[in-house]
Amino acid sequence: MSEEPLVNPEVLEMVGDWRGYVEAKLGFRNHWYPIRFSSELNEGALLVVELLGEKLLLKRIDGKVYAMRDRCLHRGVPLSRKPDCYTKDTITCWYHGYTYRFQTGELANILAVPDSRLCGRRKIQTYPCEEAKGLIFVFLGDEHEVHPLSKDVPPGFLDEDLMVLGKHRVVDSNWRLGCENGFDALHIFIHKDSTLRHFREFNFPIGHTPLPGAVTCIEEEDGPKGVEDDFSKHHPIWDGEIDGQIVVKGPKFDPKKGTSASIGTSIWLPGVLKVESFPVPGITQFEWYVPLDEGRHLYVQTLGQACTTDEERSDFANKFETHWKPHGLDGFNADDIWAREVTQPFYDDDYGWVDEMLCEPDSTILEWRRLAARHGRGIQTKKDLR
Numbered sequence: 001m002s003e004e005p006l007v008n009p010e011v012l013e014m015v016g017d018w019r020g021y022v023e024a025k026l027g028f029r030n031h032w033y034p035i036r037f038s039s040e041l042n043e044g045a046l047l048v049v050e051l052l053g054e055k056l057l058l059k060r061i062d063g064k065v066y067a068m069r070d071r072c073l074h075r076g077v078p079l080s081r082k083p084d085c086y087t088k089d090t091i092t093c094w095y096h097g098y099t100y101r102f103q104t105g106e107l108a109n110i111l112a113v114p115d116s117r118l119c120g121r122r123k124i125q126t127y128p129c130e131e132a133k134g135l136i137f138v139f140l141g142d143e144h145e146v147h148p149l150s151k152d153v154p155p156g157f158l159d160e161d162l163m164v165l166g167k168h169r170v171v172d173s174n175w176r177l178g179c180e181n182g183f184d185a186l187h188i189f190i191h192k193d194s195t196l197r198h199f200r201e202f203n204f205p206i207g208h209t210p211l212p213g214a215v216t217c218i219e220e221e222d223g224p225k226g227v228e229d230d231f232s233k234h235h236p237i238w239d240g241e242i243d244g245q246i247v248v249k250g251p252k253f254d255p256k257k258g259t260s261a262s263i264g265t266s267i268w269l270p271g272v273l274k275v276e277s278f279p280v281p282g283i284t285q286f287e288w289y290v291p292l293d294e295g296r297h298l299y300v301q302t303l304g305q306a307c308t309t310d311e312e313r314s315d316f317a318n319k320f321e322t323h324w325k326p327h328g329l330d331g332f333n334a335d336d337i338w339a340r341e342v343t344q345p346f347y348d349d350d351y352g353w354v355d356e357m358l359c360e361p362d363s364t365i366l367e368w369r370r371l372a373a374r375h376g377r378g379i380q381t382k383k384d385l386r
């Protein structure tokens, strides 16, 4: 019996040169994704996480993190239902005793059948893990496709001096609505009432349209692939008018305070936004929209600041807790989260991708969709979940 397709085939016929993006409802396989902060996984501890529709077990052994599919080879049950770890580098299935080695996934033993011909010959799928900037990244893909992490993070993220702090939470929308919400040039309209907008020193227009030359695709062979949008080449609108009457008043332009025109945004595969000079000059926001399943993503919000001394690090950590987390990641971004969640139903059955009516500034979103379709290294399918 053939499998029900993940995406409506009629929709796929209609979307043209970004078809691969619409197909990637569960995300792109063969990329690195941040899944937790390093501080959340202590030595010997076990974490159950989801990624691109797969359930994984993470364990830290002798300081190194390993990721293994959370599904017993014998009868398919989740090992996490009752984790039996009798030695530091193995997990034994609670049902019939199949025992797996975390480092390789190898079936090392069946406790009640120690001479089984299967021992040493079968493996659970494992995935490479790396830690960088306080985050645990998992390469969800095939062994022969592993790429350096530097190809899957925005430029600057791995800079030696960059100190990164952040948080994560689950958002009830597909990962692509996260990417598009962040990169959407018009979406700042929803931030007009944010406390951060008044708190920060920039003025925010109610919207802006990219002018020719604002949008650039970055597609160098050995680097990350993304789309950059330069706000200094935008036409901003400060006040909203209906029938000649101003109904939404943007802050008066004050050149001394600077504007959002000094901010550049970019979106990178496999779904990570970089916002420069935000929430203030000297800080960059990097945020990932990590696919969990068809209707949820892990929103990994981080801020990075170059720090070279202990004093600078301590000052940034303090400001992060007192300013940027409550006003920015919690306050300002709360608008983005609910916007994504209420957009989701329109795209649930895939027809949203062809029924939407985009306008001129949405050209940035279309560039991103095309680039993602060109450079995504593999589409996660229902077959991959088997």
Ligand code: FES
Binding pocket: 072, 073, 074, 075, 076, 077, 093, 094, 095, 096, 097, 098
């Ligand atoms: Fe896991 Fe039988 S289902 S050992």
